[in-house]
Amino acid sequence: MRVTEYLYPESLEAALRLLAAPDTSPIAGGTVVSLEGARAPRLVDITRIGLDQVTLGQGELLIGAAVRAADLTLETLGASPEAMLIAEAAAGMATTPLRNAITVGGNLAYLCGWADLPVAALALDASIEVQQEGAAPQLRPATAWVAQHPRAALPKEALVTALRLPLKPGARGVAYHRFRASATENALVSVAVAVTVAEGICVEARVALGAVTPRPVRAEAVEAALIGGPLTSARIAQAVEALDVRVSPNFRMSPKARTRILAATTRRAILEASQRATGGQA
Amino acid sequence: MIVEFTLNGEAVRWEMPPDTKLLDALRVQGLIGTKQGCREATCGACTVLLNGRAVFSCALLLAQAQGGTVETVEGLGSVSDPHPLQRALVDASAVQCGFCIPGVLMSAKGLLDQDPNPSEGAIRRALNGNLCRCTGYVKIIEGVTLAAEEMRRRV
Numbered sequence: 538m539r540v541t542e543y544l545y546p547e548s549l550e551a552a553l554r555l556l557a558a559p560d561t562s563p564i565a566g567g568t569v570v571s572l573e574g575a576r577a578p579r580l581v582d583i584t585r586i587g588l589d590q591v592t593l594g595q596g597e598l599l600i601g602a603a604v605r606a607a608d609l610t611l612e613t614l615g616a617s618p619e620a621m622l623i624a625e626a627a628a629g630m631a632t633t634p635l636r637n638a639i640t641v642g643g644n645l646a647y648l649c650g651w652a653d654l655p656v657a658a659l660a661l662d663a664s665i666e667v668q669q670e671g672a673a674p675q676l677r678p679a680t681a682w683v684a685q686h687p688r689a690a691l692p693k694e695a696l697v698t699a700l701r702l703p704l705k706p707g708a709r710g711v712a713y714h715r716f717r718a719s720a721t722e723n724a725l726v727s728v729a730v731a732v733t734v735a736e737g738i739c740v741e742a743r744v745a746l747g748a749v750t751p752r753p754v755r756a757e758a759v760e761a762a763l764i765g766g767p768l769t770s771a772r773i774a775q776a777v778e779a780l781d782v783r784v785s786p787n788f789r790m791s792p793k794a795r796t797r798i799l800a801a802t803t804r805r806a807i808l809e810a811s812q813r814a815t816g817g818q819a
Numbered sequence: 820m821i822v823e824f825t826l827n828g829e830a831v832r833w834e835m836p837p838d839t840k841l842l843d844a845l846r847v848q849g850l851i852g853t854k855q856g857c858r859e860a861t862c863g864a865c866t867v868l869l870n871g872r873a874v875f876s877c878a879l880l881l882a883q884a885q886g887g888t889v890e891t892v893e894g895l896g897s898v899s900d901p902h903p904l905q906r907a908l909v910d911a912s913a914v915q916c917g918f919c920i921p922g923v924l925m926s927a928k929g930l931l932d933q934d935p936n937p938s939e940g941a942i943r944r945a946l947n948g949n950l951c952r953c954t955g956y957v958k959i960i961e962g963v964t965l966a967a968e969e970m971r972r973r974v
């Protein structure tokens with residue numbers, strides 16, 4: 538769509554007010570807007586309104602929607618298992634010049650099949666903070682976020698303002714693994730895992746899969762099979778056999794091959810997360 | 820719309836339609852050192868620095884540069900007075916057809932401006948958005964390493 542106006546609000550309030558008008562949509566990193574065209578003739582630049590902050594709050598890590606993928610590192614996020622998963626997901630996103638542009642909010646809102654942050658958000662039980670003019674900020678759980686594409690689920694004037702991660706207590710381990718043919722190709726499989734172990738027993742497990750279905754999904758059958766016992770490599774291998782996700786066809790690789798790679802990638806990611814949770818004692 | 824920014828150290832004021840890509844704006848203004856390759860954020864030939872960071876100018880609107888700084892290969896050096904990166908890529912025989920080189924140079928400059936003594940891993944990561952179909956990358960990485968050494972000697 539032809540762009541007729543490009544606006545630079547200086548505050549969140551001003552941006553929300555502009556977005557409430559018809560024919561208006563946000564632009565953040567611009568990687569989609571520039572390549573695929575704008576969704577509305579009036580663009581509101583949301584990178585200059587203070588959404589580029591990372592805040593460590595009470596038991597929560599809040600990452601502003603305008604934070605760039607390149608800045609999702611342990612230096613900016615602080616050290617926590619949750620930060621580690623986000624940093625690992627971001628480190629392998631696209632290529633360096635794209636990571637310098639892509640924003641957290643753009644990655645969550647555009648939610649393409651291979652988007653990495655929604656997968657990590659799903660494994661971390663995260664919420665996506667959404668704001669719009671005249672309404673209180675809303676928190677949408679990552680599970681709801683991926684269940685229906687945000688473009689369909691949200692009114693067009695809604696702005697993603699932050700990714701909020703609960704910092705969970707206990708012995709936690711995370712891992713983000715992906716499989717792709719080369720650095721410049723989209724992931725064929727990505728897996729985010731977060732596990733919590735108490736007295737040698739897995740008490741919480743979240744396994745999220747990306748790039749294999751139109752939107753990220755949780756491998757709930759695998760999660761259920763992990764919980765309640767020790768995270769030994771034998772139990773992990775057995776749990777992965779419960780994988781029941783139907784892989785979408787992709788011209789690069791047959792679903793059969795991709796399903797096998799998905800299982801292997803999932804097993805390795807769970808194994809690494811388990812070792813991190815137990816300090817290698819699993 | 821009017822976009823004002825700093826281009827290679829000079830203040831500029833360009834009037835262009837609001838959906839003009841940065842790549843097209845630069846080339847229309849005669850800065851054709853920035854190459855147009857894939858136009859889909861994959862090849863890296865159009866890499867420039869925006870506010871000090873390497874970005875693909877095909878995947879960015881000119882309007883996003885409002886108030887910012889843009890550096891292109893034209894700002895690096897000239898034939899008579901090359902930048903150490905330009906000199907080093909030639910010395911390392913890292914230039915064959917040359918089409919990818921403006922982008923490679925800008926990605927490498929973005930790295931060296933932040934990290935004057937990068938590991939080989941850091942160089943590879945910084946250049947992972949720049950495709951080269953001639954060299955196989957080994958000599959490019961040698962060239963960037965050489966340039967980093969030379970630049971450290973100079974300061």
Ligand SMILES: Cc1cc2nc3c(=O)[nH]c(=O)nc-3n(C[C@H](O)[C@H](O)[C@H](O)COP(=O)(O)OP(=O)(O)OC[C@H]3O[C@@H](n4cnc5c(N)ncnc54)[C@H](O)[C@@H]3O)c2cc1C
Nearest residue numbers: 563565566567568569570631640642643644646652653697
């Ligand atoms: C070649 C290529 C490879 C890529 N590889 C990967 C990859 O491996 N992994 C990965 O995760 N991503 C990858 N991406 C990035 C991904 O596909 C999107 O391009 C990116 O996430 C968009 O972010 P942006 O900030 O640039 O969004 P923009 O282009 O600014 O916006 C994208 C859309 O989201 C809307 N939007 C932006 N911000 C908000 C907000 N805060 N609230 C509501 N709506 C908003 C815009 O209106 C627009 O419709 C790749 C992109 C390209 C071009």
